[in-house]
Amino acid sequence: MMPATNSADIHGRLASADPEVRRIAVMGLLDSDEDDVDRLLLGALKDGDAKVRAEAARLLEGYETPDVVDGLIRVLDDASGEVREAAAVSLSELKNSAMGEGLLAALAATSVPFVQAALFRALRELRRPEAFAPALAALSSGDAGVRCAALGVLGYLKNPAALPDIARIAGSDADTEARRIAVGALGFATEPAAVVPAMKRALADASWQVREEAAATLGKLLAAEAIGDLIAAMADPYWQVRLKAARSLGRLKAKSALPVLIDALGHEMSNLRKEAAVALGEVGEVAAIPALEKALDDSDPDVRKLARLALTQLVK
Structure with a gap:
């Protein structure tokens, strides 16, 4: 000071x-x-x-x-x-929604991409319904920064009318970050079936960051119809994607994922072993008990702790 x-x-x-x-x-x-x-x-x-x-x-x-x-x-x-x-x-x-009046007026008056993106970022957490129409229109902007910032606004507003356009961005935008943000924004869907096709395509995206976001969002949506795709994602070359897939399979209590989750419990990366232990506890299949008992001797104390917790969920 x-x-x-x-x-x-x-x-x-x-x-x-x-x-x-x-x-x-x-x-x-x-x-x-x-x-x-x-x-x-x-x-x-x-x-x-x-x-x-x-x-x-x-x-x-x-x-x-x-x-x-x-x-x-x-x-x-x-x-x-x-x-x-x-x-x-x-x-x-900014956190005061009343400040949105000036931001909205400025947004309507500018065509400068940096200014537009900055105004959308400022409007995001204010959750002003009046920002919906300009944000939706901005998804057609030629500037990736504007599209990304507009997606942030739409994700906070959670208006289902935006889902088709967000899904389009998630599957076809040329910008990796725009696709990633769009995939995350689809997580507000109240009817997962409407966005699962786009999410499945995102699991095969060329960017691992987009695949990671898709694996995480499918769990938030509790999209049971994507369990097979999440199991396949457990073979992704990037551990970050496998970690989020394991987390989602646990949330979905996917019994068919038991073999890949047990396999992940023996992975060389401790973060993935920890996530697998948690997921096995959530799945709740007693067939996982031998693998979890073996994990009680893991070299990582957090893995041992989470394996014990998972066992308490399986052994009543």
Whole structure:
């Protein structure tokens, strides 16, 4: 924490001809005795030095007022990438839904991809229903960052009308991250059957990150019709995918997965052995008892602990 600074000293430093002195003065505002720190930070957003503006943008993340939101929106097209990114991050920290009015108005007025993406990220956790239509339309954007940010909004809003478009992105978007986010967003479906075909295709995606997301989301959906696909995913070359598949098979209590889960209990990677032990306890098949008893001698204490817990679920 910087030492408290009196008002006269702060104002003197903010007016200095040296940009580094002004930047340090901005950093000290939060520890000063000023009553209108947000106003001074907004003033610093207009400073001639990019580092001063970036520092002000970062510190404004703690203020949720229309003036602050408007000020941060204005610098989303700053000449400095550092300033733009700092403003975008601060806007994404908003939690007050009332601040969405300014964000929505700015979104309607811009066609700049970076600004659009930043505004969608800021709108995500505010869950404003008015953001649904622009977010859905943004899935056709030529910019992957915009599509990803719009998917985040749709995932939070959980409007089933978006599911067909999200499924399209999950299966065909050229951007790996967009496909991954879309797969995760499909997890809000209340009728799994409507999205399982897209999820199954995602399990065969060229990107392991997308396959991992699909394996995890199928478990959240409790999609029993995908058990066979999840069992096949236990042979994926990436352990991260196998780990999520094991977790989902456990949640689904998939008795047909017993052989692959027992096999995973002997895998060289301890994280996968731990997940397999948990899943075997959830599946609840007594045929897993010998393998779990053997795991009581595992070299990893967490595997031993989870094997004991699984056995308590199987031995009543």
